[in-house]
Amino acid sequence: MARAGKTRNPLVIAATALAVVAAGAAGWGGWQRYDAAHDDAASYAQARDDALAAGEQAVQNMNTLDHRTLEKGLDSWEESTTGDLHRQLVDGRDAFAKQIVAAKTVSTAKVLSGAVTELDERAGRAGVMVALRVTVTAPKGDPAVKESRMLGTLTRTSEGWKLSALGQAPVGSTAG
Amino acid sequence: MSGRTALAGKEVEDEEHLDVAEPESADEPGRRPRWPRVLGALLAVVLLATGGLLFAEGRELRDTPATGNLALTDAEATTRVTGDVSNALGRIFSYGPDATALAKDAAREVLAGKALQQYAALFGQVEKQAADQKLTLTTHVVRAGVTRLTGTGAHILVFLDQVYERRGRPATTASAQLSVTAELRGERWRIVEISSI
Numbered sequence: 001m002a003r004a005g006k007t008r009n010p011l012v013i014a015a016t017a018l019a020v021v022a023a024g025a026a027g028w029g030g031w032q033r034y035d036a037a038h039d040d041a042a043s044y045a046q047a048r049d050d051a052l053a054a055g056e057q058a059v060q061n062m063n064t065l066d067h068r069t070l071e072k073g074l075d076s077w078e079e080s081t082t083g084d085l086h087r088q089l090v091d092g093r094d095a096f097a098k099q100i101v102a103a104k105t106v107s108t109a110k111v112l113s114g115a116v117t118e119l120d121e122r123a124g125r126a127g128v129m130v131a132l133r134v135t136v137t138a139p140k141g142d143p144a145v146k147e148s149r150m151l152g153t154l155t156r157t158s159e160g161w162k163l164s165a166l167g168q169a170p171v172g173s174t175a176g
Numbered sequence: 177m178s179g180r181t182a183l184a185g186k187e188v189e190d191e192e193h194l195d196v197a198e199p200e201s202a203d204e205p206g207r208r209p210r211w212p213r214v215l216g217a218l219l220a221v222v223l224l225a226t227g228g229l230l231f232a233e234g235r236e237l238r239d240t241p242a243t244g245n246l247a248l249t250d251a252e253a254t255t256r257v258t259g260d261v262s263n264a265l266g267r268i269f270s271y272g273p274d275a276t277a278l279a280k281d282a283a284r285e286v287l288a289g290k291a292l293q294q295y296a297a298l299f300g301q302v303e304k305q306a307a308d309q310k311l312t313l314t315t316h317v318v319r320a321g322v323t324r325l326t327g328t329g330a331h332i333l334v335f336l337d338q339v340y341e342r343r344g345r346p347a348t349t350a351s352a353q354l355s356v357t358a359e360l361r362g363e364r365w366r367i368v369e370i371s372s373i
Contacts, residue, residue, distance in 0.1 A: 015216060022220035025227030029234070036234035045242040045249050112373045113355060115321025115333040119248050129321045129333060131353040131373055149335045149353055151319060169318050169335045171351045 047121045054161035055128035055154050056114045062166060063109035063134050063148070067100050082157050083164035106137045112147075124156030129169065247322040247330075254322050257330045260286075260365040261358055262317040265336060268295065269315035273306045288361060289368040310343035318351075330365065332356045333373075 036042065058080035065073040074097060077089050114130040130150050137143040153165040248254050264286035271279040276299075283295045305311055315338045324331040334354045341347045357369035 015213070018220045019216065022223035022227070026223040026230070027227070029227030029230030032234035033230040033237075034234075036237035039238055041249050042238055042240065042243050045245065046240070048248050049242045049245075112353070113323065113333045115323045116248060117319060117321040129319050129335060131333065131335070147353065149351065169351075171318075171337055171349055 044119070044121050048116050048119050048126075051119060051126040051154050051156075051161045052114055052116050052128060055116070055126070055152055055163070056111045056130055058154075058161075058163045059114070059128070059130045059132060059150055059152055059166065060109045060111050062163065063132060064107055065100060066106045067104050068106075070097055070100055080163055081166075082155050082162040085164050085166060086162075104139045107134060109134045109148075126154040126156075126161065128152045128154060244326070246325040246327075250325065253325060257325065257358055257360075257365045258320045258322060258332060261330075261332050261334065261356055261367060262320050264365075264367055265317055265334060265354070265356070266315055269336075269338065270313060271302070271306055272312045273310045276303045276306055286364075286366060287368075288359065288366040291357075291367045291370050294370070312341040314339045314341070328360045330358045330360075332358060 061076045061080045064076075074089075074093055078086060078093075081089060110133045112131045112133055114128060116126055116128050118125075118127040120126070128151070130152065132148050132150065133145060134148050135143050135145050149169040151167055151169050152163050154161045155164040156162075243249070246253060264282070267282035268279050268286060279302075280299060283292065283299075287295055306313075315336055318335040318337055320332055320334045322330055322332050332355075334356055336352050336354065338350045338352060339347050340350065353373050355371050355373050356367055358365045359368050360366075
């Protein structure tokens, strides 16, 4: 046991190893946490899902209107939109309201399916396609049910994603 | 070396300090006190737990329902699956009165599973109709978007136009909205289910 002084205490070695492992675990965990919080793919995926949810809701709002609660309905249209589309709605509101009051129609819409076709997270723009079923009830006659397919452009605002353009997907065009 | 000396000196100091404060806590005179070890062990446990906790938090941030869906986040796969599916639909739903074999061959190539069975069941009627009515059908995809994408499976929403031309009559266009399920088989995406929405 002459070399006892040079032989390390196994307990010290174990304790040192534990300390290194523990410090490593904390450091690694911290890095994983930091990395996840700054993960571009995760934030992009979240933006895609946010845009789709907002887009589907907005398209549904834009296809829903009841002449008995006209002001509320038109407010919801304006709240769902931004940019040019919003401006057009505000400008044409009075004339459109008169038409609906005269026609006494009730429109309801149900989103059947939707997908985001493009997303530029940095520019805050997204393209969505939404298939929906619209039911229009006039004072006389049976309700008219039609399948509708719409293409919309969303723009991100401080209040979330809003429609900046909306139209029917063209039928019979030669695009392919 | 100097570090070790300093550490040794500190331990001696600590020992003295401990001896003064709580003399009975040392096991035997001359042996090291227990508390630095306990403190060290505690610290190690706290560090380990912190590491574990941070890792779990990171996982939670990363593995959300949103990140499980690769639609658009994997741009290459998204483009590929929409391209393959759009092509496939155009080929299997386009035929002329004397050219149904082409669509049939295409179906064997691009369809699989349930979709292939459905198509085969339908095709007898299609052939008859095309021949009897001198019908030419041309299908093209107006827009396709991926609703859900994983490494080997995809759900795609497709808006398509179908132009019907019967000899001696003006052409009519019908629009259709399909929900398509596709699976990656080897290099190509194959359609395994088609449903109208």
